[in-house]
Amino acid sequence: MPAQSLQTSSANRGRSFLLVPLALALVAALLSLLSPASRANAATPQPTPVTNTPSVVPPTKPADRATFGIGPATNGKNDSRPFFSYTSGPGGVYTDSVAITNYSAKPLDLLIYSTDLVNGIDGTLSVAPQAFVPRNAGVWIQLPARQQTVHVPGTTASGPGRVVLPFTLHVPAGASPGDHSAGIVASLQTLGLNPKGQNVRLDQRVATRVYVRVKGAVRSLLTISDVKVSYKAASNPIGGGVAHVTYLLRNGGNVNVGVRQAVSVTGLFGTKAKADPIPNQDLLLPGVGVRMAVDVKGVLPTIFEHAHITASPMPVKGSLYGNPKTVTKSVSFHAIPWMAILILIGLLLLIVLTIVLIRRRRRRPPTRPAGGGPKSRNPRPSGPSDPTDADQPEDLDHSSTSPVPVGATPETSS
Structure with missing residues (x-):
């Protein structure tokens, strides 16, 4: 039975060592599923533009x-x-x-x-x-x-x-x-x-x-509505991802207005990322709404994020309006660092497996000497404990002798 116990212990250790590459393979597969995919932007044909010059x-x-x-x-x-x-x-x-x-x-x-x-x-x-x-x-x-x-x-x-x-x-x-x-x-x-x-x-x-x-009552009014934000994490677990911000910019007044825009993202720990400069809307007609899409790069995933949109009116040549006001809009969204979380889970799994292996190694019984039988917990002393036992030789072969009746003479073979 001790030999069987040693075989079972070795098999358990083999299975434990197999869990390490399996855990690494699982983490690698999850990371590959979350790797960013490239997106292709299709060009949209536009009507014939006009300019301020002939x-x-x-x-x-x-x-x-x-x-x-x-x-x-x-x-x-x-x-x-x-x-x-x-x-x-x-x-x-x-x-x-x-x-x-x-x-x-x-x-x-x-x-x-x-x-x-x-x-x-x-x-x-x-x-x-x-x-x-x-x-x-x-x-x-x-x-x-x-x-x-x-x-x-x-x-x-x-x-x-x-x-x-x-x-x-x-x-x-x-x-x-x-x-x-x-x-x-x-x-x-x-x-x-x-x-x-x-x-x-x-x-x-x-x-x-x-x-x-x-002529008549005029008003200048810009509105920002229907703001949506999606976040795409970077492949680098400590790098910043991209926040894709879409919103509806609308001229709610009755005069032509130009618009200067800015979009930024702030994080839970004071982090901030700004979008690249957005082309100005030189002239937005009254009652017209334009769907805007802006990417903010370098956004660190701090779980709780806020996107900020600012639209400032600009004067349009040949069109006068009074008291333009800058409008701002902020929305919250989540940017979860899935890549870092998966790596952390993988590291914790490796640590747990390492601790389990160490504990099993410490609990393993000592190895027997090669060729020896099981040792007794109370071995007999090397000297004889009974003097009579020392005087009596040990009978090693009982099969070659037979009992001799009392008074009879043992026969000897010639």
Whole structure:
């Protein structure tokens, strides 16, 4: 039985040693599951942007694209105004002129029409598509025709070709106070081939802005709402992760406003991380909301975190508003250091296994000498305890002798 006890003890120690690599493999598998995955951001096509300067389509390939522009005009030629701007009461009427300029060598047939200005999904200011039915100041502009094709001569030695069109701005009697925005568009539509060799219609568009301030009570109001934060831990257990912050930025007033934004994250122990500079919203139209998405890098996971968003109004050239106020919004979220927790669990498991192995080794019985039997707890002394035992020889072979009757003579073999 002692030999069997030693075999069982050895088997237990073998199984205990096997637990160490199994624990390490489990921790490694959990760490691999939590490793960050790369994300691909898809580009979203945007409408044609407009600028504060007279719009010009830049030349790329002379054989493929034409170069033309549009802007305010006075006395039959372009003037220095970057855009059209009017202040009027309800029912006001204004007359003005717009110049269409052709910088290309050949004549162009351009489609001229008015439409509303809109903010794209990222806040970029642009003109609405041609199929869009205007509902704001784009309806107030009356060109010689709602949509008309204008033949613009090519550039000559005397200068670029030019056509000047008059128009009238009619402000409705029931127009609401505040800012209203539109654009006058010059469009060149041609046929071309896409990369697959299919026929497509190409639309080169430029536009000039038209701002109308209707007199009355005006207010500037920015709001931040629907804030959501998600946290992605770093692969480095002591490194900072990324907080993905999304929110809805809205112009709740009735005047155009530019917006400067900032996003930061603070942690439980005073840690702070700031997002990279966010591009300014140069012009956010009244009543328009833009969904913003900002990544804050280097956020240390301290379990309890706070995201802070600040939106400060900026003045828009040609649009005056009073008493702009900065708006802030803060929300809390959790950033749990799962990677560090898993590593800590793995270390604790290794420590527990080490303690168990040490205790089992200490409790193991002493090893017997090789070739010896089990030792008695009370061994007999080396000397004889009974003198009679010493005088009597020990009978080693009882099988070769037999009892001799009394009085008989033992037989001897010859």
